[in-house]
Amino acid sequence: MNLDHVFVCGNPALDFAATLRARRSARFEMFATPDRLTAWYVESGIVDAVSPAEDADVEQAKAVREAVYRLVTGRRLGEAYDRAALTVLNNAARTSPAVPQLTPSGRWTQATPQEALSLVARHAVELLGGPDVPLLKECGNPECTRTYIDRSRGTRRQWCGMDSCGNKIKAAAYRARKKATPTTPN
Template sequence: MNLDHVFVCGHPVLDFAATLRARRSTRFEMFVTPDRLNAWYLESGLVDTVTPGTDGDVREAISLREAVYALVTGRRLGEDLDRQALGVLNAAARQVPATPQLTATGRHTDATPAQALATVARQTVELLSGPDAPLLKECGNPECTRVYVDRSRGMRRQWCGMDSCGNKIKAAAYRARKKAAPVPAGH
């Protein structure tokens, strides 16, 4: 599996939760180093620059990510929210977030890893208490555990993304149909 961060879920919080891929099978961790964590903060667009991180920052991010995943899953399934996960989220949301600044060239956000993480926590609070909460769906690929915001007409979207999962599932279904199809007589 590649190390590219993927942003297909329709909200940075959901992409953050998806940085532990294939939770039900191979489990592939994206936050393996402080540099990989900081790369996610930058690639997500949450911050423009971030100071170097530590292994402790990675541990805190993974702890928050697992709390976010538990809360997103609970909200998606209509279950009571996990109290321990709520504690982790709310403690992180109380920390100082990244603060955007207006510059001559537009908005610029400098952050420490802790500020970036507090920003993720606050966005999680907004997502799970806001109008998109009822639109959360899990990808239809059984190997994928990404949750996304389904803003499609009639909430008919099935995959986290066509490139990441939809095309793979459709191609596998096509191959299975071709394999199962009877060979016409005379061939």
Template sequence: MNLDHVFLCGDPALDLAATLRARRSERFEMFVSPERLDAWFLESGVVDAVTPSGAADVDHAKLLREAIYELVVTRLTGDAYDRRALAVVNSAARRPAAVPQLTPAGRWTDATPQEALSTVARHAVALLSGPDAPLLKECGNPECTRVYLDRSRGVRRQWCGMESCGNRLKAAAYRARRRRSAAPAER
């Protein structure tokens, strides 16, 4: 079982929302332990160091993740935001966030899990209320539920990532075309 975190979405809030994969079919949970949450914080670049998380932090991260996902999907459909999802994101954003510090070696951000989650919630607020919101797109792979920022030329990106979804769908389409062309012509 592959537990590597993937950051294809273009924003930490979207990457957090993508930690529950394949929401329409076989759900795949990335936050199976506090250590996996800590790894996500570090790998995402939200913080450089984090106080070890506990089970309650994982629960808070999942709650925030689901609220962000709900708000992002609602933004895509043009519907009104769910009040509960708004309350979860806004409550997390109001808490103290991770604060970068200048050190002799450069920028360093040390945080608690709550501060890291507040930082991600603030990213969600900035994204959903800012100029990048029209760039939100859901992956074209029907099995994938990642939402990403499409900053491609002409805003024509179709997949969350070529390696994860694009190549797989292109290969499947190619095989289907080959099967059709190889089938004996009916007369």
């Protein structure tokens, strides 16, 4: 089942936080149902298979997602960590994660929703406690609220992704320039 999730942020925890889209305007919830959460875990590459999620798993995932978003945003802005968000994230990270297995066809990770969520939380802990913090940026598209890791030359990247936001902004700017430029008759 492909739900067109977008993975452009450079870290699974950041992509997870971006599953509530357009936070400042329309707010589009990617985890509307348990199967959408399950699909995200597999599509993200965190795990290869996950047992079916329940409504409670979705609520827990949303709580962790919001904690990750608050912590990443606070860290990016140089603010102190939100203590409640720290507790939510650390509790999820303490849960036993899924364990990869070696099979004749290669690496395989089967997980429960709780084990998959633990992996996401651990990615967030490693990110926020690691060297990539100075590279955290918010997308330059005013309607987008994704945070991404800017590893571009000179750290000049402006958008979470060209396909998801960059092309839209560039096309809109081009249309605005064309509209503002008077045309000359031939």
